[in-house]
Amino acid sequence: xxxxxxxxxxxxxxxxxxxxxxxxxxxxxxxxxxxxxxxxxxxxxxxxxxxxxxxxxxxxxxxxxxxxxxxxxxxxxxxxxxxxxxxxxxxxxxxxxxxxxxxxxxxxxxxxxxxxxxxxxxx
Numbered sequence: 001x002x003x004x005x006x007x008x009x010x011x012x013x014x015x016x017x018x019x020x021x022x023x024x025x026x027x028x029x030x031x032x033x034x035x036x037x038x039x040x041x042x043x044x045x046x047x048x049x050x051x052x053x054x055x056x057x058x059x060x061x062x063x064x065x066x067x068x069x070x071x072x073x074x075x076x077x078x079x080x081x082x083x084x085x086x087x088x089x090x091x092x093x094x095x096x097x098x099x100x101x102x103x104x105x106x107x108x109x110x111x112x113x114x115x116x117x118x119x120x121x122x123x
Contacts (some may be wrong), residue, residue, distance in 0.1 A: 009094060
């Protein structure tokens with residue numbers, strides 16, 4: 001069974017950090033472009049960061065540039081999203097997704113999605 005599982009979310013104060021993990025079973029993440037998405041309460045889901053499958057090139061949404069870092073650990077078949085200097089507006093459910101084909105970091109279509117992990121930033 002092909003599955004993505006996110007973990008690492010939680011409740012933190014502004015300025016703190018979290019590391020989200022996207023672990024895969026039944027598929028090898030190195031062969032896929034991976035996207036991290038966020039859905040805030042009452043808002044549409046938006047792409048936050050992506051990493052390509054061919055050269056690990058990355059994309060970051062302007063609001064998270066310089067604060068978030070996406071990376072791969074091939075040995076663990078896991079993709080991480082390091083969240084630094086968190087702000088209340090970073091609150092939401094974070095999803096990872098895997099998409100095949102192409103060379104760009106972000107895909108227009110993703111084949112597999114995780115169930116999401118909640119990140120809450122509040123003082």
